[in-house]
Amino acid sequence: MNQEKSTVQIDKLKSGDEESFAMLVDETSGKIYRTLLQILGNEQDAEDILQETYLKAYRAIPEFENRSGLYTWLHRIALNEALMQIRIRKPQIVSIDDNEPFSDDLDIEQKDIVDFCCLPEGELLSKESRHFLDQAVQTLPESLRIVFVMRDIEGLSTQETADALQISENNVKIRLMRARMILRKKLSAYFNKFFIEEKEL
Amino acid sequence: MKNHNHAPSCKQMLGNLSEFIDGDLQAELCSEIEEHLKNCKNCRIVVDTLKKTVELYEKCASEETNLPNDVRERLFKKLALDDLKKHQESS
Numbered sequence A: 001m002n003q004e005k006s007t008v009q010i011d012k013l014k015s016g017d018e019e020s021f022a023m024l025v026d027e028t029s030g031k032i033y034r035t036l037l038q039i040l041g042n043e044q045d046a047e048d049i050l051q052e053t054y055l056k057a058y059r060a061i062p063e064f065e066n067r068s069g070l071y072t073w074l075h076r077i078a079l080n081e082a083l084m085q086i087r088i089r090k091p092q093i094v095s096i097d098d099n100e101p102f103s104d105d106l107d108i109e110q111k112d113i114v115d116f117c118c119l120p121e122g123e124l125l126s127k128e129s130r131h132f133l134d135q136a137v138q139t140l141p142e143s144l145r146i147v148f149v150m151r152d153i154e155g156l157s158t159q160e161t162a163d164a165l166q167i168s169e170n171n172v173k174i175r176l177m178r179a180r181m182i183l184r185k186k187l188s189a190y191f192n193k194f195f196i197e198e199k200e201l
Numbered sequence B: 001m002k003n004h005n006h007a008p009s010c011k012q013m014l015g016n017l018s019e020f021i022d023g024d025l026q027a028e029l030c031s032e033i034e035e036h037l038k039n040c041k042n043c044r045i046v047v048d049t050l051k052k053t054v055e056l057y058e059k060c061a062s063e064e065t066n067l068p069n070d071v072r073e074r075l076f077k078k079l080a081l082d083d084l085k086k087h088q089e090s091s
Ligand SMILES: [Zn+2]
Pocket: B009, B010, B036, B040, B041, B042, B043
């Protein structure tokens, strides 16, 4: 997930050197903001939590122990802050262990069978496609979206995700499965247009 | 111990595909799915595109990205590092 290729010197950072901290912010804040946008779903909350994250980090940096690496440490602070924000906003989302019956996420019709794997990378990751990928995450129900971001975007393990959300590991797996299946279906519908265009030629 | 050999139906498998692509599924279920995939093109496409979906998101997540300028400006101000930032920019 996060490559530890920082040019920031940890001992300078821990001694409270502002310039080093500014460098750290510039190296890490783009990705953290992107994750916060995905998990919180709006710019204002993402910006508030971004600020909160670095204020916390700045205060905690003297006690930082280089066990997990600086990037991972920062991402953990950001995720914790985001989850706290979500609990305040909608307490039920992160606390309930859901046993919702399966909706139609798992129904697959012929139109959902589009072999978009064969499309060139340039189309799969064009600017427009990336925009669609982001939008698709935003349409997931929040309880699925949080798990998807933690597991597949932030790279946390099933157990770490379960602990952070206080739900069972099995629930994490079910939510992740549903999120992935929904996204796969959405991407199939989206990328299908490239095949239709091809046929029309 | 289950002894029967027939492969699960398409719908029965779908719930396990997420763990299947992560390689986290128990061996028995795994081989049942592999057996099914040999003869079912639709499910092969579902498995491949499910993998691809996860891969695309991982790829996007691993790429560097910059903070929008206005967000960066306000963040530096909040951290009381904005003097420093001006200093850096002018140098
Ligand atoms: Zn099948």
